[in-house]
Amino acid sequence: MSLILRVAARGDGVADDGRHAPLSAPGDTLTETGEVVPGPHHQTPPCRHFPTCGGCQLQQLDDESYAAFVADRIASALDAQGLTAPLRPVLLSPPNTRRRATLHAERGLIGFTAEASHQIVDMRECHILAPPLFALVAPLRALFQRLGLKRRADVHLALADQGPDILVTGFAPQGLEAAEALTGFCERHGVARFSVDDGLGAETRWEPQPVTITLGGVPVGFPPGGFLQATREGEDALVAAVVEAVAGAKTVADLFAGLGTFTFALPGKVYAAEGARDALFALKAAAHLRGRAVFPEHRDLYRRPLTAAELDRFDAVVLDPPRAGAREQAAALAACTVGTIAYVSCNPSSFARDAKAMVAAGWRIDWIQPVGQFRWSTHVELAARFVR
Structure with missing residues (x-):
């Protein structure tokens, strides 16, 4: 034993x-x-689909052991790079709070895929999706059957300010009957927007009023399939950590700004760099409409990272890169002389890699806030404060 x-x-x-x-x-x-x-x-896993469904991997863990897993993932990644840092208590998002998810549909099935498989697990219950999104699963199954969906399509769901936002990729039904079916579906189920994309870009079929997502108290235009933090609780935790990290700064650079998850919550004047045009344009329009001191720039930070001299113009820097991390930007961050850096990451391994370069250049990890907003999954997020 x-x-x-x-x-x-x-x-x-x-x-x-x-x-x-x-x-x-x-x-x-x-x-x-x-x-x-x-x-x-x-604990007894709450969902009938566990462990077949790939949406969750760890439903057998109670909250205490799941929080320990989140913290251990970060500590282990740091240890692999020869680093240590103070870890704050883990903040977990509750069940049924996921407001963004991608499901798959094909021949009468809709749901997440099985773990390490392309097989769709036909969703009949879910303990991670927010109720307004799960409520659409059965109606979407019926809609796709009516529209004759046979090949696989991806269904991107998000909860916007106006209600559920749906983008279906890989399937774009045509004709009057399909249009009437989509309109009826959206009216019956309070859908904020329904878009399709057959490979030529998103085409909106239903949007009674412009769809927005409120970030830092500012409504921002939400592009079809746009990115937002998976749960409101997770977003609040990360934003609070970032705001604390850069408190007192009068000028802040927000790198990989996206739609402005952190931009609109930051103090003082904010320079926002983002490589995705649709996200940047939405951020720019929202800032202009509200008269916010935000200065957006379309910039690919992998091909053209800010230099140390550019970074030195700011009191603080915030960055939230994709899972690959910010290797190209980390060298300049290591060399710059700003007062504080707030680093948000969805990949402890790439974070630890970048942190090693910064620590070697004289930075110190003041603290790390672990966040578990992808409940019962192996996906871990964090926010960290770096100081000289």
């Missing part, structure tokens, strides 16, 4: 004798034959 000590990055429990056990939790016992005997932190 051996004891499960922790959960590894891919979700398997690791025993004290080195064996790995899927679907186990810290405190479980692993028999000689590999059977998992539940311990004090092993």
Whole structure:
């Protein structure tokens, strides 16, 4: 008999004798034959689709052990780079709060795919989606059957200020009957916008009023399929950490600004750099309409990162790069002399890689705020404050 000590990055429990056990939790016992005997932190998974559905990997963990997993993912990534840092208590998003998700549909099926598979798990319940989004699953299944969907399509769902926003990629039904079916569906189910994209760009079929997402108290035009933090609770946690990190700054550079998740919550004058044109234009329009001191620039920070001299014009820098991290920008960040850097990351490994370069140049990780907004998944986010 051996004891499960922790959960590894891919979700398997690791025993004290080195064996790995899927679907186990810290405190479980692993028999000689590999059977998992539940311990004090092993909960009964709430969803009938677990563990087949790939939307969740860790429903067997209670909140305490799941929070420990989130913290351990960050600590382990830092340790792999020879780093340590103070970790704050993990902030977990509650169940049924996911306001952004991509489902898959084909031949009467709709849902997430199975773990490490293209097979669609036909969704009949979900404990992570926000109720307004889950309420659309059965009606969408019926709609696609009526429209004759046979090949696979992706269904991008988001909760905007006006209600559910739907973008279907890989399927663009044509004709009067399809148009009437889409209109009726949207009217019945309070859809804010319905767009389709067959490979030539998003085409909006229904949008009674312009769709927005409120960021930092500012309504921002939300492009079809646009990015927003997965939960409101997760966004609030990350924004609060960033605002705390750069408190007192009169000029801030917001790199990889997106639609302005952090931009509109930041103090003073804000320079916002973003490579996606639709997001930048939406941010720029919202800032102009509200008379905010925001100065947007369309800039690919991978091909043309800000130089140390450019960064030195600001009191603080905020960056929230994609999962690949900000390797190209990190060199200049390491060399610059700004007062504070707030680094938001959805990948502890790429964060730790970039942090190593910055620490080697004289920066210190003041603190890290772990955030678990992708509940029961192995996906971990964080916000960190760097100081000289």
